[in-house]
Amino acid sequence: MHSISEIVSAAAQRPAGLLLEGEAGIGKTTLWLAALQHARDSGFTVMSARAWEAESKLAYGTVADLLTDIDTDALASLPQVQRVAVNRVLMRDDAGGPETDQHVVAAAMLSVIETMAVDNPVVIAVDDLQWLDACSRDVLAFVARRLRGRVALVVTERADPEQPSTTSWLHLARPDALTRVRVSPMTLGGLHELISSRIGRSLPRPTIMRIADVSGGNPFYALEMARAIDTEPDLPRTLAELVQRRITDLDDDANDALLAAASVADPTVELLAAATGNDPDRMTELLEEVESRGIIEITGNRVHFTHQLLARGVYFGASAPRRRRMHRALAEAVVQPELKARHLALASSRSDPEILRSLDDAAEAARARGAPSAAAELLDLAIKLGGDSPSRRIRSGSHHFRAGDHDKAHEVLAPALEVVRPGMLRAIALGLLAGIYIYRRSFADAADVLTEALANSEDNPAVLAQTLLTLSFAQANQGQYEQALVSAQNAVNHAEILGIDMLTSQALADLEVLKALSGNGFDEDSLNRALAMEDPDADVPIPFRAHSTAAQVLAWAGRLDEARGHMAVLRQRCVERGxxxxxxxxxxxxxLIHVWRGDYAAAAGAADDAIQHAEQIGGDHSLVIALTVRGLAAAYTGQVDAARADATAAIEAAERFSAPLLAEWPIMTLGFVSVSLGDYEQALKDLEPLTSDFDRLPCTEIIKAGFVPDAVEALVALGRTAEAEPMIATLERNGRRLDRSWMLAIAARCRALVAAAAGDVAAAEKSALQALAEHDRLAMPFERARTQLVLGQLQRRRRQKQSATETFTEALQTFERLGSPLWANRARAEIERTNVAPGRSAELTPGEQRVAELASSGMTNRDIAAALFISAKTVEANMTQIYRKLGIRSRAELGRRMGPRT
Known part of the structure; x- marks a missing residue:
């Protein structure tokens, strides 16, 4: 009880959990019930359910129990898709509605819990987790990971010391929030007290010792043995023997009633009567006799065993033919297709067309209820009973895939692909296989499979269009943008002919993002058509949603507020569907959008959320992209070590599964960090994989060419301006062609750096001012401030000290407001260099200024001479003048005085 009190007290402040584990009959349920009562006494709202072995295959059985008694007002406030999902779980008439699955159910349950926890703390209590059905397990896992309010999770698990735990999936947000308590066997004194209180008298110590020895301290076994002590000379030593002794003198009708009750999840008097051929009054009479023996309890019309072990003993104590006969009778008595099919399947040991049809119908009903794992399990059962066919395997594989079990989907699908003939069914199977490959990030394998699928789907335009759409995605993820563009355009053509809005929306969205990635920009009218035709309730992969495409291409075009609006729509849908x-x-x-907008706090929060979701999803791919954006957010806020660690880890992970495209942004992050530190040689080493392939870059949108400003700055600083020229020219050309303010602003800033390096300060200043004019169209404050650093340097070289100081100061204020300390330090250094102490003449000639800048970057006198086309002696003479004017004696001091260059 101490652990129970602690959990209840903790949950009044934050999420906490208690898992009671132990062998069958050890007393877990008793403690669980005590915990629930303690919570009620403490003002908690209790949601409870007891999972039963008989319902471990019934989709959402436990979730339905948890939600049954929830106030209808709490359910009415849910978003529509969540209300539909809950109605389907509770088997209410949902009058149609969007497709749902366990993710939507989980999101609905989480919403309900969070709403209730505002008024009173909540307990979610489940007894015997090992019997959870797959859908309920997924829902509970989802909810547990996301609990944030005043909520306690109190659960039990039957644990076998020689078997691994079945609850490895159960985690709360904080690892230390879940307390596991092993329920131990009772002591001799404890057993004596239990038995005395339950049977109303005290047994002799030798008898108690015998019971303790045989039961191993298990209170359930001990109590059952004590009850039999008056009539049995020997104590029962097994569960089956114990149960048989309890029911041996019951008549056949009572035994049949018990077997029927042990064979269903939620037995009622009426159901048991129908299954055994009795009327309800006769069944009540039979059950009351059994209840008097402490085997069952009757509440209203519902019947429950006093302990699951008794139910298990009754069921497995019956012969196999008798169990099959009972399941056949129950199949006639139940109404729900899923239950009817399961009972029919358990009633047969051979293939039966009636049973196979029932299983198919039940699988479709489970799918419609949003229970893909249950649908897959029913089809797998049909396959095992002799109904093995390619069509059934393809449907089962599809359900497994949708339920998130991609390995099982592949296992079920593979035999079908060996025998299915060419045609539409094979195209569908190949499309499913491609989806599995895409999930595994095997894009080349997916493309090969989809190419074969195209040849098999020519007679079905809808399948053909969907296949082309998936093929374009696989090609794009290999960097084959031109091929992907062709596939996407063909998908649009077929979708337009079919006139299916949802498919056309997906195809148009895919086409527009691929146009941009291929260097062709995007068509706004086409994008708007995709948005208008999008079905918000359709379960469409997010890369093909029109709002997803709009968020991406508008962000690349510098329309960041619009992009953020589309992302908010996507976020809301994800929350509603879990x-x-x-x-x-x-x-x-x-x-990415927050970083570009300069909202680094929001960027850090979104990146942390990305890491959390990646950990929940699992897999290298998820972690790579999450580490990438977390490293990027850290880089802009000056967290050098963290940024480099995340970027390096992301690059290594991308290399492990041969996904070079995923390494591009972490490489850009490393280069940006090095430039931020003024380490230009390291920056070029970092960026070499990207700069060496610049001529093969498909486009210069920011998503692909974000490294260019850092590469150009490093190249100019090291006197390698000729290598920078193609990058600048490409940005200028594409910026004018597509009217991209980011490209034009960055190109003009880079052009200013090159002109300044050549000594044409006037031309450089003109380019810098042109860059600022483009920045006026672009809500990227960091990039504007970075351009101001360049302009301020040029103003200082033209002896416009006041203007330079004002420009640097404005840049400093921006960097400080954004929270970018490395760049704020650079701005301060420029201000200090501009405002020298009174009485000291630090005005360098343009030639001296250029020599000083190159020397401070780490170049030798010989390198400077080569870069400026002057002699080494002239460089030495300039260095002497520079040292005198600045009052310094070494290059190290010169580097500090000059500060990082831009």
């Missing part, structure tokens, strides 16, 4: 994978996408792109 879509973890989609939420990772949203967090990643939100981070």
């Amino acid at each position: 879509a973890d994978g989609d939420m990772l996408f949203v967090c990643v792109w939100s981070t």
Whole structure:
């Protein structure tokens, strides 16, 4: 009880959990019930359910129990898609509505819990987690990870010391929030007290010792043995023997009633009567006799065993033919397709067309209820009972895939692909296989499979269009943008002919993002059509959603507020549907948009959310993109070690599964950090994988060419301006062609650096001012401030000290407001260099200024002479004058005085 009190007290402040584990009959349920009562006495709202072995295959059985008694007002406030999902779980008439699955159900349950916890703390209590159905397990896992308010999770698990735990999936947000308590066997004194209180008299110590020895301290066994002590000379030594002794003198009708009750999840008097051929009154009479023996309890019309071990003993104590006969009778008595099919399946040991049809119908009903794992399990059962066919395997694989079990999907699908003939069914199977490959990030394998699928889908335009759409995605993720563009355009053509709005929206969205990635920009009218035709309730992969495309291409075009609005739409949908994978996408792109907007606090928050979702999803790919954006956010806020660690880890992970495209942004982060520190040689080493392939870059949108300003600055600083020229020219050309303010602003700033390096300060200043004019169209304050650093340097070289100081000061204020300390330090250094102490003449000639800048970058006298086309002696003479004017004696002091160069 001490642990129970601690958990209840902790949950009044923050999420806490208690897992009671131990062998069957050890007393877990008793403690669980005590915990629930303690919580009620402490003012908690209790949501409870007891999972039963008989319902471990019934989709959402435990979740339905948890939600049954919830106030209808709490459910009415849910978003529509969540209300539909809950109605389907509770088997209410949902009058149609959007598709749902366990993710939507989980999001609905989490919403309900959070709403209730505002008024009173909440306890979510589940007894016997090992019997949870797959859908309920997924829902509970989702909810547990996301609990944030005043909520306690109190659960039990039957644990076998020789078997691994079945609850490895159960985690709260804080690892230390879940307390595991092993329920131990009772002591001799404890057993004596239990038995005395339950049977109303005290047994002799030798008898108690015998019971303790045989039961091993298990209170359930001990109590059952004590009850039999008056009539049995020997104590029962097994569960089956114990149960048989309890029911041996019951008549056949009573035994049949008990077997029927042990064979269903939620037995009622009426159901048991129908299954055994009795009327309800006769069944009540039979059950009351059994209840008097402490085997069952009757509450209203519902029947429950006093302990699951008794139910298990009754069921497995019956012969196999008798169990099959009972399941056949129950199949006639139940109404729900899923239950009817399961009972029919358990009633047969061979293939039966009626049973296979029932399983198919039940699988479709489970799918419609949003229970893909249950649908897959029903089809797998049909396959095992002799109904093995390619069509059934393809449907089962599809359900497994949707339920998130991609390995099982592949296992089920593979035999079908060996025998399915060419045609539409094979195209569908290949499309599913491609989806599995894409999930595994095997894009080349996916493209090969989809190419074969195209040849098999020519007679079905809808399948053909969807196949082309998926193929374009696989090609794009290999960097084959031109091929992807062709596939996407063909998908649009077929979708337009079909006139299916949802498919056309997806195809148009895919086409527009690929146009941009291919260097062709995007068509705003086409994008708006995709948005208008998008079905917000359709379960569409997020890369193909029109709002997803709009957020990306508008962000690249510098329209960041619009992009953020589209991302908010996607986020809301993900929250309502509990879509973890989609939420990772949203967090990643939100981070990029926040960074570009200069909102680094929001970027850091979104990046942290991305890491959390990546950890929940698992897999290298998820972690790579989450580490990438977290490293980027850290880089802009001056967290050098953290940024480099995340970027390096992301690059290494991308290399492990041969995904070079995923390494591009972490490489850019490393280069940006080095430039931020003024380490230009290291910056070029960092960026070499990107700069060496610049001529093969498909486009210069910021998503692909974000490294260019850092590469150009480093190249100019090291006197390698000729290498920078192609990058600048490409940005200028594409910027004018596409009217991209980012490209034009960055190109003009880079052009200013090159002109300044050549000594044409007037031309350089003109380019810098042109860059600032482009920045006026671009809500990227960091980039504007960075351009101001260049302009201020040029103003200082033209002896416009007042203007230079004002320009540097404005840049400093921006960097400080954004929270970018490395760049704020650079701005301060420029201000100090401009405002020298009174009485000291630090005015360098343009030639001296250029020599000083190159020397401070680390170049030798010989390198400076070569870069400026002067002799080494002239460089030495300039250095002497520079040292005298600045009052310094070494290059180290010169580096500090000159500060990092831009």
